[in-house]
Amino acid sequence: QGQPVESGGGFVQAGGSLRLSCTASGRTFSGESVAWFRQAPGMDRLFVAFITSDGRNTDYAYSVKGRFTISRDNAKNTIFLQMNNLKPEDTAVYYCASDYSGRYRFRDSYKNWGQGTQVTVSS
Numbered sequence: 001q002g003q004p005v006e007s008g009g010g011f012v013q014a015g016g017s018l019r020l021s022c023t024a025s026g027r028t029f030s031g032e033s034v035a036w037f038r039q040a041p042g043m044d045r046l047f048v049a050f051i052t053s054d055g056r057n058t059d060y061a062y063s064v065k066g067r068f069t070i071s072r073d074n075a076k077n078t079i080f081l082q083m084n085n086l087k088p089e090d091t092a093v094y095y096c097a098s099d100y101s102g103r104y105r106f107r108d109s110y111k112n113w114g115q116g117t118q119v120t121v122s123s
Helices: none
Strands: 005-007 010-013 018-023 034-039 045-051 058-060 068-073 078-083 092-100 110-113 117-122
Touching: 005 092, 018 034, 018 092, 018 117, 034 078, 045 068, 045 078, 058 068
Parallel strands: 010 117
Antiparallel strands: 005 018, 018 078, 034 045, 034 092, 045 058, 068 078, 092 110, 092 117
């Protein structure tokens, strides 16, 4: 099964925006719920956002609620994370994860991970 592949990271000033994408060749996301996590240097990998397979339900970490939006286009087999009003504390490697069981906010619930994409926000 194909691993997720993240893209769209980069360098942005505080207050700016980025849109991350997650897709996978040889694997379909259409029947899966998917999450974004992030990991800053020296820190644990933390939950950011979650979306159900049909896109009807989403959830966010408190720190990003109101600024980030997770969405999906099942026809394109792609999950998106729109990040607005970015802050320096959002600097991290962002990971897409799928194939979970258990509690969706927990890293260990997911079996399938991408390699991550770096987001750097300057003050």
